[in-house]
Amino acid sequence: MMGTDWRAAFRVGGVALLLFTPLTGLVLAGYQLEWHWQRPLWLAGGFGLGYGLLRLVWRRWLSGAHAFGQRAAAGSTTDPARHRPLWIGLALGVALLLPFFLDKYGINVATLALIYILLGLGLNIVVGLAGLLDLGFVAFYAVGAYTYAFGYHYFGLSFWLALPLGGLLAACFGMMLGFPVLRLHGDYLAIVTLGFGEIIRLILNNWVSLTGGPNGVSVVFPTFFGLEFNRRAKQGGVPLHEFLGIDYSANQRAVFLYLLLLAVVLVMVYVVVRLKRMPIGRAWEALRENEIACRSLGINHVTVKLSAFGLGALVGGMGGVFFAASQGFVNPTSFTFFESAHILAIVVLGGMGSTTGVVVAALLLTVVPEMLRDFADYRVLFVGVAMVLMMIWRPRGLRQRRRPVFQVEPSPQPAFVNPVKKRLRGPGGGHPPQWGFGGKAPNNPPNNRSDP
Amino acid sequence: MTPLLTVHDLTMRFGGVTALQAVAFTVQQASITALIGPNGAGKTTVFNCVTGFYKATTGTICLHDPQTGTGDIDLLEMLGESFRLSDFWRPRTLSRRLFFKLFGGPHRVNRAGVARTFQNIRLFDELTVMENLLVAQQAQVHGGLLAGLLQTAHFRRKEQEAVVRATEWLRFFDLLGEANRLAGTLPYGYQRRLEMARALCTRPRLLCLDEPAAGLNPNETQALSQLILALRDRFGLTVLLIEHDMGLVMDISDHLVVLDHGEVIAQGKPAAIQQDARVLAAYLGTGEP
Numbered sequence: 173m174m175g176t177d178w179r180a181a182f183r184v185g186g187v188a189l190l191l192f193t194p195l196t197g198l199v200l201a202g203y204q205l206e207w208h209w210q211r212p213l214w215l216a217g218g219f220g221l222g223y224g225l226l227r228l229v230w231r232r233w234l235s236g237a238h239a240f241g242q243r244a245a246a247g248s249t250t251d252p253a254r255h256r257p258l259w260i261g262l263a264l265g266v267a268l269l270l271p272f273f274l275d276k277y278g279i280n281v282a283t284l285a286l287i288y289i290l291l292g293l294g295l296n297i298v299v300g301l302a303g304l305l306d307l308g309f310v311a312f313y314a315v316g317a318y319t320y321a322f323g324y325h326y327f328g329l330s331f332w333l334a335l336p337l338g339g340l341l342a343a344c345f346g347m348m349l350g351f352p353v354l355r356l357h358g359d360y361l362a363i364v365t366l367g368f369g370e371i372i373r374l375i376l377n378n379w380v381s382l383t384g385g386p387n388g389v390s391v392v393f394p395t396f397f398g399l400e401f402n403r404r405a406k407q408g409g410v411p412l413h414e415f416l417g418i419d420y421s422a423n424q425r426a427v428f429l430y431l432l433l434l435a436v437v438l439v440m441v442y443v444v445v446r447l448k449r450m451p452i453g454r455a456w457e458a459l460r461e462n463e464i465a466c467r468s469l470g471i472n473h474v475t476v477k478l479s480a481f482g483l484g485a486l487v488g489g490m491g492g493v494f495f496a497a498s499q500g501f502v503n504p505t506s507f508t509f510f511e512s513a514h515i516l517a518i519v520v521l522g523g524m525g526s527t528t529g530v531v532v533a534a535l536l537l538t539v540v541p542e543m544l545r546d547f548a549d550y551r552v553l554f555v556g557v558a559m560v561l562m563m564i565w566r567p568r569g570l571r572q573r574r575r576p577v578f579q580v581e582p583s584p585q586p587a588f589v590n591p592v593k594k595r596l597r598g599p600g601g602g603h604p605p606q607w608g609f610g611g612k613a614p615n616n617p618p619n620n621r622s623d624p
Numbered sequence: 625m626t627p628l629l630t631v632h633d634l635t636m637r638f639g640g641v642t643a644l645q646a647v648a649f650t651v652q653q654a655s656i657t658a659l660i661g662p663n664g665a666g667k668t669t670v671f672n673c674v675t676g677f678y679k680a681t682t683g684t685i686c687l688h689d690p691q692t693g694t695g696d697i698d699l700l701e702m703l704g705e706s707f708r709l710s711d712f713w714r715p716r717t718l719s720r721r722l723f724f725k726l727f728g729g730p731h732r733v734n735r736a737g738v739a740r741t742f743q744n745i746r747l748f749d750e751l752t753v754m755e756n757l758l759v760a761q762q763a764q765v766h767g768g769l770l771a772g773l774l775q776t777a778h779f780r781r782k783e784q785e786a787v788v789r790a791t792e793w794l795r796f797f798d799l800l801g802e803a804n805r806l807a808g809t810l811p812y813g814y815q816r817r818l819e820m821a822r823a824l825c826t827r828p829r830l831l832c833l834d835e836p837a838a839g840l841n842p843n844e845t846q847a848l849s850q851l852i853l854a855l856r857d858r859f860g861l862t863v864l865l866i867e868h869d870m871g872l873v874m875d876i877s878d879h880l881v882v883l884d885h886g887e888v889i890a891q892g893k894p895a896a897i898q899q900d901a902r903v904l905a906a907y908l909g910t911g912e913p
Contacts, residue, residue, distance in 0.1 A: 450772035461748035470734035
């Protein structure tokens, strides 16, 4: 396989050489041609090498279906991607060290990216795993953010209490949405959830006496075990920099929030990865594939759907609490339908059900628009083009969901030919499997009646 | 012989259309009962009623428990019956009805011990073969959310048990080599067998097969009949099947129920059914009166 890669690279290099020789090798200077023979060679070499590397990378890491086939053939229980721990370690290291090399703006962008990862993970449970198209996911994000805002504003709730509470409240809202839409699928479900998202936003916008309407609510910054991040603490408090005996820097609070959010994101990534291999995660996917078959197998589709809505909303709500904390202020304009579409784009671009894909897509769709601030008008165009390109080249997302591989011992002989004569033998011993129904099997000989 | 399933006076109406009219039959423990009849006779409707996918208009469907003898399970009650006036001075009945209204449904019927396959195969296409079988064991392995997240020893043991049980059924159906393939990519014949294996993973007492031989070639049909016999003889399983392949039906079934226009027109041993005038008339038509 390597050979074909390099041969193709060589071909690309050759074509590049043919093209670039007249284009860059010959330079008209005054009235005579100058001959720069190194230029086309360098360019052709670069193109060939680049093409070869790109192909290799594509084959190795990006092509999910290919990897799956290989693994299935190998039949190993462990993840075959040997480079995986290395990649994860590298990404973690970069994520941990990143805030110390960025300015405040950079850290804020990174924090926003992490919030979108959280939202993407939440929506991925609902859309990617359970297959319930939710266009109003931003409602749960808003519930989380406003839980912290109201909690602080009305009850003096701290960030640390608001974080679980915001998640739980969002989960409650998720189940509340889930109940009426139990029988809905596809487009119908999408419309209802879209309406739900808008209802939440409109309530926040119009119930001015409670929510402050478009003026929003201000939020206090979280403390670290009671230590504040300000230059001067409020009455009786001790600011963190005094406690640690270091100089005050405005970056400290942003770094703190970033690291805290990173920890929560890591926990959530772990939770989602585990969920996919747990009975509940399998039930979600089974429900997405075929609801009727699910019911015939003793799975209560009501609880399974509600748990998907609830857990997805829980993750989204926690993202909302972090959003409120990082902005220091919430108002309804942050929770428009565009936000829902953005989160959905992250899930679809990343690949339905794939955690890695969602993380990569969230980073892409948050960081790239920030980097291209000058082209802000073309932001939606960029997302659209990315989607179209994806539909052409990777219709199932950047990263296809990989199925877990189970170790089974190979069958010694075909049992289907005459199963009556074959003895069942478990991997653990010679006992036949235990069935719930038991009972003595009557040993009737097979009836051999002729056809009518 | 002890009965496992008793269907009595089963009537199913869809609006003005009476699909089933006072259908009654029993299925004996550890036997193979076949439901036959011309197209549109109501065979699949009976199946859907027995497995809880339709709520019968009137009648009773009872699953007996011959082992413990603790009493019969009313399969219709599990689907959530409508309230009656008399319930309001019988709080026990009321609370049972309310419970099944809220949490009832076909899944309860399955947990009571009735598993089924479908005429048009319904697998989880994007899941692997093994995962299909693990989903079927959901009701048995379901541990707590926390236990799964922390991967406690208990949770891992349960999962391992589920994998072992699934492996046994894969071996029985000769699908072991396909365990990690996506179910949707399997050839048709394999999919049929996988659906049976999946139904069996729910540990049923009664297995309902809706046209298991549809689309199989003669060799596969032959092998299938051996498999169904093995299920009865070795595991003491009771099988209720719908089938159009008369060769298969006459070969393996202990008892036949013939339906036509939503009514049972004959039932009995295969040899007797072959001679029955009404059955012949239903299948072949009658001559001029």
